[in-house]
Amino acid sequence: MDVSSSAAAAAEVPHYFLCPISLEIMRDPVTLATGITYDRASIERWLFSDGGKGAHATCPVTRRALAPGEREATPNHTLRRLIQAWCAAHQVERFPTPRPPVDSCRVAALIDEGRHAGREAAALREIRAIVAESDRNRRCVEATPGAVDFLASLVSKHSSASKSADANELLEALDSPTSTSSPAEDALSLLYSLKPSEKSLAQILERDGDFFDALASVLRRPSYRSRTYAILLLKAMTAAMAPPRLTTVSAELVQEVVRVVSDRVSSKAVKAALHVLCRLCPWGRNRVKAVEAGAVAAMVELLLDEGGRRVTELAVVAIDHLCGCAEGRSELVAHPAGLAVVSKKVMRVSAAATESAVRALHAVARHSPTPAVLQEMLAVGVVAKLLLVLQVDASERARVRAKEMLKAHARVWKDSPCLKPYLKASYP
Secondary structure, X not given: OOOOXXXXXXXXXXXXXXXXXXXXXXXXXXXXXXXXXXXXXXHHHHHOOOOOOOOOOEOOOOOOEOOXXXXXXXXXXXXXXXXXXXXXXXXXXXXXXXXXXXXXXXXXXXXXXXXXXXXXXXXXXXXXXXXXXXXXXHHHHHHOOOHHHHHHHHHHHHHHHHHOHHHHHHHHHHHOOOOOOOHHHHHHHHHHHOOOOHHHHHHHHHHOOOHHHHHHHHHOOOOHHHHHHHHHHHHHHHHHOOHHHHOOXXXXXXXXXXXXXXXXXXXXXXXXXXXXXXXXXXXOOHHHHHHHOOHHHHHHHHHHOOOOHHHHHHHHHHHHHHOOOHHHHHHHHHOOOHHHHHHHOOOOOOHHHHHHHHHHHHHHHHHOOOHHHHHHHHHOOHHHHHHHHHHOOOOHHHHHHHHHHHHHOHHHHOOOOOOOHHHHOOOO
């Protein structure tokens, strides 16, 4: 904590009251197995900053490697009392005694309580409060046996209820813009905030093969909040899935992912949906499923809106994947702004976007080189961008594809104003 009072500024803070990481007075001092004391928030951020995978599995001061069992720090109650007494004596804001971290027994009791009818909402509220309190609590909840499965079962349960004819009133209550969050929505948000490991996500799919169908059902709801949680969780799950499993996703799920982009649910949700599409499209018939769901038009409209750089890059990469099938190329050519907006992003966003845009244009010029398409490419500036790629520091693969296109269609494009008169003489 930053001690800002005049009394603290005048008093010299004992050096052993300061965290070696943040260099601030420790609120909740804890000691590692190496004997070095840190503030709990700082050392947990150091040890578990990479999604709990132990990116820094060392003591920051001694640099000694820590075994998995040594990464849980021990509270230093004596030092905390000394700090509190010093703060009181020097008229500095006194730090309250931190609450003890939750244990897995308490979490397991809440899960058992939530399995009873009518107690779901109360149990979820308490689990949410526990998770929000500290990163250690979050990891404790995630590691508690049955916690992740319990939350996933709630999502599936309410998804199944929404499909039944006698649950219309419940569905209206869950998704009313003025209603409070539903148990399914709370469960989704908790699943996302827990940041489950790849192993936990894989176990969800193994134990509940219809969980993707449940997410698709949530994505069909009118509640933007529910759809945001669902697409963020879907992004995490697809990133952890093997390619054979990615080929089996349903057309309904792909359609709902595309709708998240079309509806502009939120900037975070749109970015997550683009990540999901880029992950799905290279495998199986997912390209065709996405094209049939209107993905090409959605990507073009997104590029026309001039969104953020990362969103634009992901949209261009998605178009590149979609142009890997004939249906995708046909949709891009049929869109009035398709070729123009893709060529516009060449050399304007990033090296990855340039390479993907050139690859998409190369697919069109190679597999759909009708006279009308070639003339449109000349009219909207595609030829000019290809010549620019050859002149600037673009990637070698982008330069090779640009050369191939210019060489293959030289007879049609020789009247381009980008060509110098002396170069036109070289064309037959």
